[in-house]
Amino acid sequence: MDSAIWPPFEPIIDAQDVFAHYHQKLQDLPRLVPRLFVPVLENKPQNPIMESLKLEAANTSLPKRPFVPPKLPEELAALAFDALKPPRRNPEDAQRSIQQFWMEAATRKLGVRSGILSWDRLRRTHTDKAVPTVFLSEQEELVYSSARYHGMESILSVNHRELLLSLKSTVLGISSQFHVWDSISERFAQVGTLGNGKRGVLLLDGKDDVISASLISRFVTIGTLTRRLELLLSSLRTRSAREGPTIHALAHSLSTTLNFIREILSSCPPTVDEVASTTDALPLSAIWTHYAANEELLVALAELYGRDYGLRPDEYNVLESSPVPLLSRIYDHLARHFERQSPPIIRATIAYILKNASQGYIQQVAHSIGFGGQPTYKPVKKERKDQYEFEEEEEEEEDLLDLLDTIETSFPSFFPLKLLQALPAAQKSLVLFRIAQPDHPLLRSPTAKASVRWLWTEEEILAAWNGCILPEEPIAHSSAAPPPSPSAVPELSIFKLFNLEPGTKAIDVQDSSSSTLRKFVDMFPSSLPPITPTLAELASLTFKDLMQHASTLSSTLLSLFIGSPGKLNFRSHLILLRSYLLLAAPSFKSRLLNALFSDAGEYEVDITPHSMSLRLLRRHPGKRPKEKEGKQPWAVGLSPNLLERETWPPVGADLSFFLRTVIVDSLDQGKETEDGTFEREDVVEEAEWRLGFAIRDLPTGAGKDKWLDPLSIEALDFLYMDYKPPHPLEILISPEILAKYQRMFTFLLRLQRVECALKSLFRMSTHRAIAKFLFPTLAQSRKLLLHFRFVAQAFVSSLSGYVFDTAIGGNFDPFLARLSVNVSSTSSSEPNDRDDGFSDVFELAQCHSALLDDILSACLLRSGQRGVGDILRHALELVLEFTIVVGELHRGRIEEYQAAPLVEELFNKFCTKMTTLTKVLKGLVDKSPSSSKLSLEAYFGGRRRSTGGLDALYHLLVRIDLTDWWSKSTKTA
Template identity: 50%
Template sequence: MDGYAPLDELSSQDDLQLLPMDLPPLPPRFIVPPLTDKPQNPIMDTVKQEIEAYKRQPLHYLPKELSLLAAQPSSPPHLTFSTLWLDALTRNFGLRNKALSWDRLRPSYPSHASSTGFLSEQDSLVFAAARYHVNLRLRDLSVNVVYVTQNNLLNALKMTVLGTSSVYHTWDPSSERFVQACLGDNQKGFLLVDGKDEVISQSIISRFLTIGNLLRRLEVLLDTLRARSAKEDPTVHAYAHALSTIVTFLRQALSRCPPVNDPLSTQSHTLSAIWMHYEIYEEILVSLGDMCGRGETTLPETYPPFHLSPVVLVSTIYSHLERHIERQSPHTILAILAYVLTHVSHEYLQEVSRSVGYGTDSLKKASRDTGQSLNHHEEDEENEEDEESQDIHEPSSDTFPDFFPPALLDILPVARKSLVLLEKAQPDHPILQGTMTQGVIQWFWTESAIESAWEGHYPNSNFASASAPPVITTRTAEDEEHPEFLIFQLFNQEPGTIANPSSAAPEAEAATHSLRTFIDEFPAALPPITPTLSHLASLVLAPLVQHASTLSSALLTLFLTPSTTKRDTLNFQTHLSLLRSYLLVAAPPFKSRLAAALLSDKEDCDSEQTSHGMTISSLRRSGSKKRGHGKGERQPWAVGLAPSLLERETWPPVGADLSFFLRTVIVDSFENVARDADEAKISRSRVLEEAEYRLGFAIRDLPTGPGRDKWLNPLAIEALDFLYMDYKVPSAMEVLITHDILSKYQRMFAFILRLMRVEHALGSLFRMTRSLHNPLFPTLATSRKRLLHFRFVAQSFVSSLSAYVSDTAIAGNFDPFLACLSPPKDGHEAAFSDVFALARGHSKLLDDMLSACLLRSGQRAVGELLRSALELILEFTIVVGELYRARMEEYQAAPLLEDISKKFFEKMAKLVRNCCLASARCDVLICPC
């Protein structure tokens, strides 16, 4: 007793003042005698006590009332003590129940012997009576207590688990749960089973109420889904049908559960056995309620919204099934959730399959062909093609379920676009005809089906027809003679041969039979081949991944393989050759004719002698009028430009003569293309024949404003930026040559035109300074030396830059790219997985070219240095031209040339320094010096 003070120490005056003085003290009324110091023998002591108990005389101290109650009516007064009270007084162990109470007087009291003295281990009625006597319940008008017998309660709860109201519980639509019947406003109540206390009674009833609440909530959800429009997604209707089948199946199973009101039934179950019998149904409905967002603890106003999206719906079912598999839930729960997933995802999987042309049936093709034949308007067809092409290039915003493997997620959007392109490029392709044997993408669960799929043999039939009850039909000779009577062959069956004799609800009966068969055939665990649900999903979707990959490869092969048919215009390599030859100005015939049309390297601005003497402008011009070198002309000489472009004295030049002359540039350049007779060149020649209308020049309006109107000045290096070259790509190849890629080609074309303009300007400079007898600076020797030195440096820089652009920036990137464009062969994979990867590679090719020419947005600073250097060279040639035309004196031109040369060398120093730093940082040779 360490830490506790004895009672005597607490009896001080100070302590007694704190205690209430009107209560008497409570001294101990018993003592525990000490054990004797002798050996103990429990067996002999117990025998002696029993012998003494039998020899002990009864004590006659009981009241007469008890003696009269216990005595028999005809017994004499001296025999008023019955065996009941006699045994209680003499403590006869092992003969009767040890519990002593008034309740023992009733005849139905259990009189069998009990091996324990604890009340909690006595008979249920004894224990309930003891608890009621000890914990006497106060009467509360706000609490309605209903005492029911066990049989009546079980019969009522049997109706509750079926979702029907009973005499004790009714359905409350506001809270969507069963509540106790006959309760007033603001009144609580509970049922009290005979022999059970309040806690045990509520524990027993709670399982039955849970089953009834969840079953009824699922029915309410089904009523909501059935009320929706029939035009909604079929996945939602499949979800409703699967839930309806499960609810019907559960109600049928619950109706057969005990207690059964059958007078012929001999089954008798204890309350605990009945309570455990409903455990599996509670677990099933709890799992279904959680999947549907209708858990018992969830209030109706807090229900999660029902997602109509098939992706969300299928992903939710899959996640619940995967969670129960990881928890190793009972077999029935796994089978039911797998049944829901199989039926709900079936239509969605077929839709995904149809989106990539997998398992396309003839009916779909016929409907599509019919739709095309009814469309007679060519303009509408062109508009639809344009919209389809735009949709192809836009990034797909579709989402997919969680169980789709990463390989399928990567290739499925690509395969969808590839299917549209392949139908447009080659409608008669074998992969579009459905000639290959393709199974149905569907879930399979049995070990035999999984092993068969692992070996490559996927099921070809629908799961719904395979699991339906068989219907035996027989055909007679009369049916063959009269085929119109085949609709009555159902009535030719023998009695009992029809698997579904019920004519009231054959569909519901077939559905429950399908579910029952599915549960029976569902394996206890997944096989070792697919140990988890994700492995099984990968196996189920493997044919779709293979088909999508084959579809992408087929389209890629179509674009990369030369052909001699009418589809030879889809050869991507030929289109790349055209783009390189014309938009990158790599073809010598085209480059020379383009330079003759737009540029000039003559030392005089006289426009009399042109390369094309029969232009419209030359016919308008008088033959005797020439441009002189007089000072009356106000506009400086735009060195490097063709004189015919400056004839109208407006910039940019517009008119029929310019468009006609540029059109002949393209047509004349085709005449020098060699046309060989071998088959490899036939495809190239046919594409080149179409290039006459695929290629063309166009004029665009550039932005104007402070600092952005240099293209309006023929003296600026941006004078030719208004002109660009357009390329009409075939609609089937717009995925490989997009508008973004064409814009990059046009940026390269504008840069090459600027470079050609500076080259021709330097050619004019050399012509103007080649005379040794009549130099430009006859009296200023220093300025003349500076002129010659700057001419040499500028010519060396421009020629090196031009060679770098054509050999390194263009050819150095284009040639390796063309070498990778070989179609996939047996045993060798292509460099690109699909056409969209090829398009990304094409775009990266142009990005590398722009980076090599310092034309990317991230290279704005160093690119501006290169543009300024070329602009200073052009300005230098213009000043020399003004001096050559005697429109400027020596002393006026000398400081201008000195200032231009100084700025040029400063720009070159910065350019070389920045280029070397950039090349050291990114390991890319971008320095053109």
């Protein structure tokens, strides 16, 4: 067992002994000597001549070696001995003849200047005038062809006339006498070599295989590409109609192109009569050169359709069904040939394909913006979830948004950049236009006959450049029927067809599409005119009218929204949103404060049933029964009417009715007319039902239920204002933009709550009529109370002034002024080239959203400002908690010795938060590249510039820390 676990013991060997042992073994090995050894010359004078003579004498005395001639192949023996073939029966005679053959070859040396002999020179019939070389490729044609002929497997020799007659069919894509179509590789192969794996060769008379293959390859390439394009045409014609008309227009263009190419190939030399004639020699090189242009054209077309000659069928590029990538592919291919300066026939053919394939799509795009016709929209309706839901207006709004989402925003690459930017806005503008003002003259028929077409000739380009009427395009007739006789009645002449006998050829149908292409190719310019030197400039001129109509449509809709005096006036809606959702209207703000907040310096609870009703408030204004001793804590700053049910949030019909009256009573009465009545704007008139308060469900759970506590600063977060813009103005006042307004409304309610709480604190601590003497025995605590009250009031008032004046007013007022500039520019019927103008309603919507983003950023309410925003919110929370502690002390629910440490702790926390807030604001201001640090009010071009988002933080820093009081030293109690 031990031997299995432990290895056997080995004695320790000395390293010196090991080295000596291996050294001895190395000494026993044989010595390595070089294979090539040159002996060292003796140290005596050398005599090379004598050494050479001694070596020659030694070689002469050597015995002669027997001559062993090599065995000759049969074909060499046939050439060498001619008719005298060495007999195989007697080996000695054969050996003697072969030896004599080699000796004669060495002594003859016919036409040989070198010592190397080939088997061809060994024959006796070899001429003395032969080229003195050993290379077969430099021998005469017969010799070289014979040598190459011996190594080929499948050979077919033809003359020029037979081959050219066969190739005339091959170039048209038809199997011929010598070439057949291989459906697997989709190529023409030589007859007899298809499928057997052999290499077939067609040999022309007097030409080797290389020259023959080079001459035939051009014709085979043309036939292969023609047949591949025919197969592609067949597949295009079988595509479904769901893929759109563009793919079928492309198939028609390809069919016309193939017919045109076949006509060209049919007319190419040689004709059938020339081939049949035996008198004239056919100019093979001239015929081969004549087909070069046709090959180049077919190569370009095959490259366009992804059917290159070098590709296998499984490597073909699939043509896209969508018109955008398909037309972009054709245009990009045409642009490359313009850059390469390809022959005019190639550029003209591809331009013809682009013109025909894109005609329907361009017309569809033009109709989508009302140019040359009006688009047809399919109604998009959503299923009703409730069978009793009859709000048709909401369904229309959803249908409008869905319809705008379905509008195509991608276009082919030949559309100019400005048109690509204007088309989506113009398409959506037309949808809005048809809803906002369907009877507008722009939507009627002034442009019903307008159309967009490609401009290729110089005459068309100059007419479009000068704004003249374009020349009419040539119309291709698909059939040519004999004109009716003058005596025939026009109404009945069409029935003449039915009077013919069966089998009679009624109409001679002639396909003139190829003639149209031929005429297009003949009229196509060899180079673009100097007005449009590039293809991109030509496309810009082609779509100039479409671009002008798109701009006109967008600007007209924009002027309708910002310049019309009706309910679609966007500026009036902005003023309404600012007045109510941003608390800018004094009447609404005062009524809302009276409904939701209270600055009374004494705790009170209204115990009257339905005390929030409007009728009771009007009957007993300012007189409410009060119960001074309540069980619940005093939510300082909130209206006691919200706490009468002792539940939070105070939802109910009374609250809804009361808040509804706040909106109705605060609306502007309008201007007084001559008959004594008041007339309000349409926007204000409809604001009674477009504006409204709503309650939202907020999340609950750990850290998310502060809105359920009336003592928290988030107590009123469940309440928000909703606004329903008129149809179709929801594009400018979208749900996303309204959500930003509502975030600001929630923040303003928090700020107003803290302001009212501070006012209550001032009443508790200064008004002798309703206040008690706080901290009567703790003088230091009373000083801290007064100091804390002053600091908190300075901070909250500075923040409130900054929010309403700088964050809201500093951004909203320049935006309204910018709208006024657009109104004046559109009313003057001049193009709006100002930098502060809007191009369309969608840019206006983006600017409206950016306006709210700047306001939220200025108030530190963006998601990316969560850290500094939490610091600001915590500072406001500390102020509110301070007022609640003082309120509880004022009510007598806590003693002054209990309130003193609480006030001191809150003051220390507040100072820490303020110090941190000022440091963070300074960091943000220092990072901002804005120049707003230099002045509180910035002006640009004689107008007030927007304070912006982060740029406005400098104003906040100046308001709360003008003398660096918070940042210089740490404040403690």
